[in-house]
Amino acid sequence: MPRAKDLDTVAPDDFLNSTLKSPLPPRPIKKPQNKKIKHLHQSSNGKSHSAQFRQNVYGILGKTKHPFSSFLVKPKVFNFRERDTDEEIILVLRRHWITNLTWILITLSMIIAPILLTTVPLLESFPPAYQFISIIFWYLITFIYSFEQLLSWYFNVYIITDERVIDIDFNNLLSKNFSEAKISMIQDVTSTIIGVSQTFFNFGNIQIQTAAEVPEITFEKVPNPEIIIKVLGQLRQEEELENIEGRVK
Structure with a gap:
């Protein structure tokens, strides 16, 4: 006697046979997500580039032996009120000692x-x-x-940090002028050395053209103008790299 094909009258052995003959569809294999790994890789590269630039900067500057120098590299005891918490002071400049x-x-x-x-x-x-x-x-x-x-000589300082250039003019004990510009805002840097004394003792003026509120910042009669220009060039390259990699503070 033939078996009914209706679903309500399907025999149990037919149901088992049909179930065994139709295999289950394969599960899709999930590919590992590499977004986080890629992000970490970029971050690691960013740190290495930044460390390389900073190493080049300090290689150009050298070291300073005493805190009363007019060319103070990475000072440990110097600070200023407007400094950010994570801002690194790279160089503090004063007028050349011969100007005293x-x-x-x-x-x-x-x-x-x-x-x-x-x-x-x-x-x-x-x-x-x-x-x-x-x-x-x-x-x-x-x-x-x-x-x-x-x-006036000691407190009139020019500061270069990893984020900006700063000019602090000490007028007297009651007043001072504070000017700043971001490293990313620097457009052009030039130096001027005039006279026998400036040539012999290697000091002069540095004009920094910016796109900030202060269009020009001048470092007056500072030592080693060529070294300062090289350092600012390195910091500008580092800032451009941070803009490309999206690591701007």
């Missing part, structure tokens, strides 16, 4: 002046008390003048 010679000679002349004036007969007509007070007052003026000149 003028006010040092003036200070020495002011120190010697009262001694020379004692030989003038006119001063002998003043009472000794007035002479003493005048000398004390003169030396006080001399001290104030020399101390202000020293502070």
Whole structure:
């Protein structure tokens, strides 16, 4: 007797045979996702490039032995209020030490002046008390003048970090001017060396043209202008690489 083909009347052995004859469809094999690995690889390459640029920068600069240098490389004790938490100070510049010679000679002349004036007969007509007070007052003026000149040289600094160039002009104890520009905003860097003293002692002015709010930042009478230009060139290349790889802070 033939078996019914209707689903309601299918025999159990027919159902098992049909199930065994039709194999299950194969499961799709999932390919491993390489996005994270690729990202890590790019990050690793970025760090190596950045480290290579930084090594080149410090190779150009060399080392500084004392904190009162006018060419201070990677200072450990120097800091400024506007510094970001993750910002690295690469170079701190001051005017070349030879530029202090003028006010040092003036200070020495002011120190010697009262001694020379004692030989003038006119001063002998003043009472000794007035002479003493005048000398004390003169030396006080001399001290104030020399101390202000020293502070002006020490605190008028030009700073190069891994992110920007900074010009801090110290006017007096109560005021200062702060100018900055991002490394990525630098358009052109030139140097000017004029005169025998600047040529002999290797110092001069550096003009930095920028696309920032401050169109130009000038480093005045700083030592080793050619080295500074090379360092800024390396930092600009590093910044361009960060822009390409998307690692800009």
